[in-house]
Amino acid sequence: MATDVMTAQAPAEGLHGVATDFAADKQAFPVPWGKVMMWIFLLSDTFIFSCFLTGYMNVRISTTAKWANPSAVFSLAIGQTEVPLLLIAIMTMVLITSSGTMAMAVNFGYRRNRSVTTALMLVTAGLGACFVGMQAFEWSKLILIEGVRPWGSALGPPQFGAVFFMVTGFHGLHVSAGVVYLCVVAMRVWNGFYDRKGTYETVEVVGLYWHFVDLVWVFIFALFYLW
Amino acid sequence: MAYVAMADRDDPHALHDPQSFVTKYIWSQDHKVIAIQYGVTAIAIGLVALVLSLVMRLQLGFPHAFSLIAPTDYYQAITMHGMIMVIYLLTALFLGGFGNYLIPLMCGSRDMVFPYLNMVSYWVYLLAVIVLVIGFFVPGGPTGAGWTLYPPQAVSKGTPGATWGIVCMLISLGIFIVAFTMGGLNYVTTVLQARCRGMTLMRMPLSVWGIFTATILGLLAFPALLVSAVMMTLDSTVGTSFFMPAMVSMGHSPTHSGGSPLLFQHLFWFFGHPEVYIVALPAFGIVSDLLSTHARRHIFGYRMMVWAILAIGCLSFVVWAHHMYVSGMNPYFGFFFATTTLIIAVPTALKVYNWVLTLWRGDIHLTVPMLFAIGFIFTFIHGGLTGLFLGNVTVDVPLSATYFVVAHFHMVMGVSPILVVFGAVYHWYPKITGKMMNDFLGRLHFWITFLGVYAIYLPMHYLGILGVPRRYYAYTTTDFPQSVQELNRAITISALIVGAAQLILLYNLVYSLFRGKPSGPNPWRATTLEWQTPDTPPHHGNWGPKLPVVYRWAYDYSVPGASDDFIPQNVPPGPTAPATHGHGSDT
Ligand code: HEM
Ligand SMILES: [Cu+2]
Numbered sequence: 001m002a003t004d005v006m007t008a009q010a011p012a013e014g015l016h017g018v019a020t021d022f023a024a025d026k027q028a029f030p031v032p033w034g035k036v037m038m039w040i041f042l043l044s045d046t047f048i049f050s051c052f053l054t055g056y057m058n059v060r061i062s063t064t065a066k067w068a069n070p071s072a073v074f075s076l077a078i079g080q081t082e083v084p085l086l087l088i089a090i091m092t093m094v095l096i097t098s099s100g101t102m103a104m105a106v107n108f109g110y111r112r113n114r115s116v117t118t119a120l121m122l123v124t125a126g127l128g129a130c131f132v133g134m135q136a137f138e139w140s141k142l143i144l145i146e147g148v149r150p151w152g153s154a155l156g157p158p159q160f161g162a163v164f165f166m167v168t169g170f171h172g173l174h175v176s177a178g179v180v181y182l183c184v185v186a187m188r189v190w191n192g193f194y195d196r197k198g199t200y201e202t203v204e205v206v207g208l209y210w211h212f213v214d215l216v217w218v219f220i221f222a223l224f225y226l227w
Numbered sequence: 228m229a230y231v232a233m234a235d236r237d238d239p240h241a242l243h244d245p246q247s248f249v250t251k252y253i254w255s256q257d258h259k260v261i262a263i264q265y266g267v268t269a270i271a272i273g274l275v276a277l278v279l280s281l282v283m284r285l286q287l288g289f290p291h292a293f294s295l296i297a298p299t300d301y302y303q304a305i306t307m308h309g310m311i312m313v314i315y316l317l318t319a320l321f322l323g324g325f326g327n328y329l330i331p332l333m334c335g336s337r338d339m340v341f342p343y344l345n346m347v348s349y350w351v352y353l354l355a356v357i358v359l360v361i362g363f364f365v366p367g368g369p370t371g372a373g374w375t376l377y378p379p380q381a382v383s384k385g386t387p388g389a390t391w392g393i394v395c396m397l398i399s400l401g402i403f404i405v406a407f408t409m410g411g412l413n414y415v416t417t418v419l420q421a422r423c424r425g426m427t428l429m430r431m432p433l434s435v436w437g438i439f440t441a442t443i444l445g446l447l448a449f450p451a452l453l454v455s456a457v458m459m460t461l462d463s464t465v466g467t468s469f470f471m472p473a474m475v476s477m478g479h480s481p482t483h484s485g486g487s488p489l490l491f492q493h494l495f496w497f498f499g500h501p502e503v504y505i506v507a508l509p510a511f512g513i514v515s516d517l518l519s520t521h522a523r524r525h526i527f528g529y530r531m532m533v534w535a536i537l538a539i540g541c542l543s544f545v546v547w548a549h550h551m552y553v554s555g556m557n558p559y560f561g562f563f564f565a566t567t568t569l570i571i572a573v574p575t576a577l578k579v580y581n582w583v584l585t586l587w588r589g590d591i592h593l594t595v596p597m598l599f600a601i602g603f604i605f606t607f608i609h610g611g612l613t614g615l616f617l618g619n620v621t622v623d624v625p626l627s628a629t630y631f632v633v634a635h636f637h638m639v640m641g642v643s644p645i646l647v648v649f650g651a652v653y654h655w656y657p658k659i660t661g662k663m664m665n666d667f668l669g670r671l672h673f674w675i676t677f678l679g680v681y682a683i684y685l686p687m688h689y690l691g692i693l694g695v696p697r698r699y700y701a702y703t704t705t706d707f708p709q710s711v712q713e714l715n716r717a718i719t720i721s722a723l724i725v726g727a728a729q730l731i732l733l734y735n736l737v738y739s740l741f742r743g744k745p746s747g748p749n750p751w752r753a754t755t756l757e758w759q760t761p762d763t764p765p766h767h768g769n770w771g772p773k774l775p776v777v778y779r780w781a782y783d784y785s786v787p788g789a790s791d792d793f794i795p796q797n798v799p800p801g802p803t804a805p806a807t808h809g810h811g812s813d814t
Contacts, residue, residue, distance in 0.1 A: 026235065028419040028428065033340045037416045040446065044408060047450035051497075055454060055490060059469060063485040151466035157485050162467035166457070 038205045042212045045174075049216050052167050053223060059159040060227075068156030070225050073146065074138070088225050091134045092217065095175075098127035099214045106207045109200035114189060117203060121186035124210065128179040135172050139165070164224065171220055174213045181206055234336040234421040235774070256342035257767050258327045261349050263659070265323030268349075272356050273316035274729075279308040281726045288719025290701045299387040301700040302371030307363070309374030310396070313502065314403060315356060317644055321509040322407070322445065323352060325651060326414050326438045328659070332757035333435050335423025335775045335797075337768045339413040348413070351406035355399045362388070362395030370396045373698060375495060378470035378488050382463040385477045393463055397456040404449045404456075411442045423756075425777030429533070430796070432755045432781040433526065436533055437512020440540045441505045447544070448501035455494035462486070492554055496547035503640050504543040508536055510647040511578060514600050516781070517650050518582055520753045521597035522589030523792050525782035527581045535574035542571040552623050561620040568618035572611070579608060590785065590792070594751070595669035599650030602677045603643050610639025613688065628698075631691025634684045642680045649676070649732065656736075657750045661763050662743030668735040672728055679725035686714045754795050755781050783807055 029036055060067055071084035078086070105120035142148040142161075150165050152158040185206050194200045252260060283304050285293050296304060327345070331338055339345045362369040371387035372380060380386045381393050388396075418431070418439045431439075458469040462483070470491040471483030519526040526532060548556065548564040582604055591597065613635040617623045626632060649672070656664050695702065695711060702711065749758040761771040775797040783794040790803035800806035 026420075026422050026424055026426070033416055033420050036420055037341070037412050040412055040415055041408070044412075044446040044450060047447050048454060051451050051454035051494060055458065055469070055494065058490045058493075059485075059487060062487045062490075065485060150461065151468070151482070158468050158483075159485060162461065162465075162469060166461060166467075170457075 032199075032201050034202060034205050035208070038208050042208065045212070049171075049219070052170060053219060056163045056167060056223065059163055063157045063159050065157035068153075068160045070227070073142070073148075073155055074225055085225055087134060087138055088221065091131055091138075092221055094127050094131050094134070095214050095217055098124045098131070099211055101127065102207050102210045106204050109189070109194075109203035112195065112200065114192065114195065117200070118186050118190040121182050121189065121203070121206075125179045125182040125186065128175050128182065128210075132172055132175050132179070135168065135175075139168075167220060167224070171213070171216060174216070178206075178210055178213050181209065234331065234338050234340045234417060235423065236337065254346065256338070256346045258331050258338050258342065258345060259659075259765065261345055262324050262326075262328035264349050265319055265327060265352065266325075268353055268356060269316050269320040269324060272311055272359070273320075275360075276308045276311035276316060277726055277729065279304045279311075281722060283308065284719040284722040286700065288716045290703070298700040299371060300368075302373070302698070303369045303387050303392070305698055306371050306373055306376075306396075307369050311359070312641065313374065313506065314400070315359065317506045317640075317648075318407070318445070318502070319352060319403075320648060321506060321644070322414065322438060322442055323349065323410055325434075325509060325513065326442065327410070328655070329434055329757065330414055330417050330438060331421075332658075332760070332765065332769060333432050333755055334418060334421065335426050335756050335770070335777060336417060336421045337770060337774070340416045340421050341413055344409050345413050348406050348410035351402060351409065355402035355406055358395055358399040358402060362392050362399065365391035365395055367391050375499070376459070376491075377495075378459060378462065378486075378491050379472065379474060379476075379483075382459065382471070383474075383476045383481070389463070394460060397460045397463075400456050401453060401460075404453045407445055407449060411446050414442045415439065415446070423774045423777060426756075426796075429530070430777060430780045432512075433515040433529070433532055433536075434509070434512040434755075436536050437508040437510070437515075440536050441508040444501045444508070444540055444543060445505050448498045448505070450498075451494045452498035455491055455498075458494075459491065489551075489554060489556060492551050493548070496550045497544070499550065500547040501543045504539060506640055506644050508540065510603070510644040511536065513651050514603050514647050515582065515585075516755065517596050517600040517647075517654055518585050519782050519784065520654075520751050521592045521594050521600065522586050523592070523784045524585055524589035525784055527584040527587075528577075529780065529782060531577060532581055535578050538574040539571060542567060542574070546571055549618055549623075552620050553627050565618055565620050569615070572615060572618075575611060579604065579611070594653075595664070595666060595673060596650040596654035596751075598670070598673045598677075599646045599653065602673065603646045603650070605677075606638050606646060606680065607643040610635060610637075610643060614639055625694075626691060628696055629691040630687045630695045630697055633697045634687035634691060637684050637687075638680075642684070646677070649673070652732075652736075654751065655757075656739065657746030657763075658757055658760075659764055660740055660743070661746055662739050663746045663750060664739040664743060665735050668731050668738075672731045672735065675728035675731075676725055679721050679728065682721035683718050683725065686718055690714060752791070752793050754783055754793050756796055759795050759797055779807055 074088055075082045075084040076086040077083075101120050101124045105117050105124060108117040108120060142164075147154055148161040148164070150158075150162045153161045185202055188194060189200070189203065194202060251257075255261065255264075282295050283301060286296055286301060327339070330336075365388075367388050367390055369388050370376070370381065370392035372389075372393060376393070376396070380389075382389055386393075418435060422431075458467075461467040462469055462471050466482060468483040468486035470488050471481070471486040472488060473484035474480065515526050515532060546564055546567045548560050549568045552561050552564075586601075613631070617626060617632065617635055653664055653669055656662070690711060693707060693711060695707060746763070748760065748763045751758070756775055756777070757765075759775060760769055776799075777796045778799045779794060779796055781796055783789075783796075785792045786794055786805060786807055788805045794804045794807075798804045
């Protein structure tokens with residue numbers, strides 16, 4: 001939208017004025033407003049997650065009790081064998097796959113392929129919902145079976161449960177919000193809103209958000225499950 | 228999306244002027260209406276903070292005469308006073324109020340890029356204020372933890388408001404941050420993407436630069452406050468121990484163990500120091516424009532001013548632990564943070580030199596806005612110099628938590644920005660309402676306020692050097708010299724006078740709305756775009772059918788060879804308005 005305004009304006013009004021203003025004229029970045037805004041929002045959100053993760057590292061280092069052993073806590077029994085980190089590996093795979101389908105959705109959006117774009121976005125949302133579901137399963141296993149609580153647990157210092165639920169919960173909220181966002185935009189793709197508007201850029205903006213949420217997960221995964 | 232993208236369009240058909248009263252003044256998406264809503268709400272809650280400060284001063288000045296408040300109430304009063312002044316008044320007023328009003332008008336846009344989001348931002352801010360006010364009425368009253376909300380005492384029994392009050396405060400802060408983010412994303416995107424033709428970044432008035440940079444600081448600093456608020460809410464409601472060590476409090480030991488109070492301090496001040504500049508940078512920007520306009524002279528060293536704003540913005544993220552010299556952190560940190568703190572003084576001093584040099588040989592008009600702008604230079608130099616003292620570890624350690632600190636931060640981030648707010652109100656009121664404010668009342672307001680704040684805060688430095696501690700309800704059994712109590716009484720009397728003088732401003736605001744002289748579109752003969760709108764006050768969409776086109780920088784005052792002593796930014800070069808070599812034409 002913003003870009004076509006630039007071209008729509010006749011440069012007649014004072015060629016001199018135009019000549020003396022170059023790149024920094026009206027827009028600092030040659031991209032739509034929504035995208036710039038999403039970038040700035042994600043930068044701010046990066047600071048939120050950085051604070052959460054730095055806080056986590058700080059409490060983990062400064063607490064005196066021994067931290068819980070992640071591969072024992074986060075394991076899943078298949079038959080008789082305990083497989084460490086199985087669930088979380090699946091969750092991570094699901095989320096990374098969803099980034100792939102999202103990227104494809106953006107691609108088909110640029111080709112103005114309404115139905116495939118919608119389908120791919122819904123698949124992405126489905127994978128996201130699946131991730132949240134598995135997270136709920138993981139939480140209930142920790143709470144009901146292992147007896148981990150935000151205020152304390154047998155597996156480690158009280159900070160273990162507290163910081164785990166807080167950070168994964170905050171990320172889970174981001175994924176859930178993303179699922180809703182994806183569904184709303186997918187619906188609009190389907191009913192032709194963006195065809196009428198003349199651009200599918202919103203699909204890309206959702207994509208930015210979704211990839212960001214996945215990227216954050218990689219850090220959470222590394223710092224909570226592998227450390 | 229449910230918005231009409233119109234901020235940078237020539238085509239006025241997209242603008243249906245809202246007709247009904249409700250869409251025009253209540254659920255309005257017009258940045259000017261939202262600005263006024265922000266401003267009025269911020270001033271209203273700010274008056275609560277002012278009254279609280281006067282109640283505290285009455286206690287300190289006349290300890291046994293009034294018994295208005297009990298010792299615990301005193302803690303609650305300082306906490307709410309400090310928090311309201313810093314966040315709900317100054318931050319909201321500068322960014323939500325002036326940011327909303329000035330950014331689109333000064334950049335030549337029709338509105339913010341996402342007006343709907345902008346409207347929601349205000350309503351969420353109002354919700355934050357309401358939750359804050361609810362805090363006054365919950366059982367136990369508001370929190371008395373001090374505006375820094377330090378744990379463990381913020382959530383331990385024995386601190387007033389440790390059960391309900393603190394939770395209201397934390398939730399209100401969380402809501403405020405959401406509101407700020409929605410507004411802030413709009414301000415930044417509008418400045419970056421929706422300026423009118425010819426308005427290059429290096430032609431923007433410094434007001435916009437200051438507000439823009441402060442908003443970015445806010446977007447990067449509030450996350451730390453949000454995270455610490457989330458963690459502390461969990462500590463106080465769910466019983467986690469992020470910030471709570473094992474301890475004995477009032478005879479029994481709460482169930483917490485192993486948390487780190489120092490972590491909170493780091494998170495808080497990672498927000499808290501940039502917050503000082505969130506309040507200061509808009510003031511820096513606005514005061515530059517006031518000085519230049521009323522001295523009829525271009526701002527001295529425009530490029531330097533812009534770079535100084537940006538440098539201060541970056542540096543403000545690496546100085547936070549100068550608030551923690553006595554916290555028990557590693558002493559080597561003190562060395563690092565003292566160094567960065569003194570480095571930040573360089574760009575700051577540069578700005579002060581440039582303000583003074585702008586006045587040098589200017590054609591100074593001592594209008595009311597100008598008086599406040601010059602007053603700001605005084606109070607800011609004053610507060611800045613004491614900042615150099617406190618930035619040095621060895622000087623700070625004995626002075627910390629005394630009235631010297633109270634005097635310092637009131638001068639530098641209380642009084643100075645407030646003086647700019649006042650100057651800005653007198654300066655832009657004619658554009659907002661089409662009426663001039665009463666000049667005599669304005670001068671009266673200035674002189675009482677300006678001299679009064681010196682009467683309040685100068686003696687406090689002396690009290691601090693004597694070792695009078697801050698956040699004390701009374702000093703009954705401490706053996707301070709006689710002068711301490713006498714000075715406290717004098718300070719209280721000055722504070723009451725200054726407080727009362729603000730009624731002059733309120734009266735003037737209302738009186739001038741009905742009885743003020745019509746101002747015309749450009750009473751100060753200023754160059755920036757907001758004074759060139761076709762209507763005063765500007766209509767929805769600001770510019771009529773055609774957007775303005777900008778040909779020069781914002782400071783073409785007293786240009787040799789021009790027919791007038793100012794050339795508005797949207798005047799093309801011509802025989803009576805020469806092109807200038809300023810930063811406008813060659814960038
Ligand atoms: C007439 C104007 C004002 C008066 C008389 C006043 C008075 C006071 C008093 C008596 C205290 C408590 C000192 C103590 O016992 O430690 C205080 C604290 C404070 N004030 Fe003000 N004040 C005024 C304006 C402002 C403004 C404009 C700001 C905005 C930045 C501000 C920010 C603060 C802060 C942050 C605290 C510290 C609260 C704490 O210790 O937790 N004040 N003020
Ligand atoms: Cu600081």
